[in-house]
Amino acid sequence: MHIRLQRSLWFAAWMLSASAAAAVIEVNVYDQGNKPLADAVVVLQRAGPAKSGNKPKRAVIEQIDREFNPFVSVVQTGTTVAFPNRDPMLHHLFSFSQAKTFEIKLYRGEAPRDLLFDEPGVVALGCNIHDWMEAYVLVVDSPYYAKTGSQGNALVINLPAGDYRLWFWHPHQKKPPPPQTLRVAQSDKRQLTTRFEIEKRPRRDKPPLQADNYAG
Numbered sequence: 001m002h003i004r005l006q007r008s009l010w011f012a013a014w015m016l017s018a019s020a021a022a023a024v025i026e027v028n029v030y031d032q033g034n035k036p037l038a039d040a041v042v043v044l045q046r047a048g049p050a051k052s053g054n055k056p057k058r059a060v061i062e063q064i065d066r067e068f069n070p071f072v073s074v075v076q077t078g079t080t081v082a083f084p085n086r087d088p089m090l091h092h093l094f095s096f097s098q099a100k101t102f103e104i105k106l107y108r109g110e111a112p113r114d115l116l117f118d119e120p121g122v123v124a125l126g127c128n129i130h131d132w133m134e135a136y137v138l139v140v141d142s143p144y145y146a147k148t149g150s151q152g153n154a155l156v157i158n159l160p161a162g163d164y165r166l167w168f169w170h171p172h173q174k175k176p177p178p179p180q181t182l183r184v185a186q187s188d189k190r191q192l193t194t195r196f197e198i199e200k201r202p203r204r205d206k207p208p209l210q211a212d213n214y215a216g
Helices: 002-021
Strands: 023-031 041-046 058-060 062-064 067-069 072-076 079-082 091-097 100-107 115-117 121-127 134-140 145-147 153-159 162-169 173-175 180-184 189-198
Touching: 023 041, 023 162, 023 180, 041 072, 041 134, 041 153, 072 079, 072 145, 100 115, 162 189, 180 189
Parallel strands: 023 189, 058 079, 072 134
Antiparallel strands: 023 153, 041 145, 041 162, 062 067, 079 115, 091 100, 091 121, 121 134, 145 153, 162 180, 173 189
């Protein structure tokens, strides 16, 4: 029992030191007005063939209050995505995107099936019943990515040492910032800043619930 405990403590300490030695890249993202930009995606693409990772991954995009949540998702190729409808009314989910074309007809509660996202690219989501509902899924061939929150900050952790191509994406970008080439050393800690020029797209307002013809 004593030997087993010692081994457990040694393994925990080794894992902690390995994690502490891994590189961390922090990116602060702003719009052209110098305001923090949410929902921007930061991707570090390692030189050489893409790796799929050890375990299949699963993501969830909910439909709540007649909106998709989250508005932007980023997943690695090979990830399955669930689309539960948490609203009391029916939704009709679809995408005509090249990276993933599908349709889940009128349903409530759990979707009939999860969907596999196995091609890299941008997938735009919509609802055939509620025109204002929109969301985006960025599918990437890399396990090293992050999405900015309301403060415009994204943190990519546990990066192995090596050469990377750092690139950016936002659903409303006019033009993405130029990609960068990074050589990451072991236990590298780096802060970067980038800016997007954003196109303010007109979006149909969500009507009050009582005025929604498809709320029942």
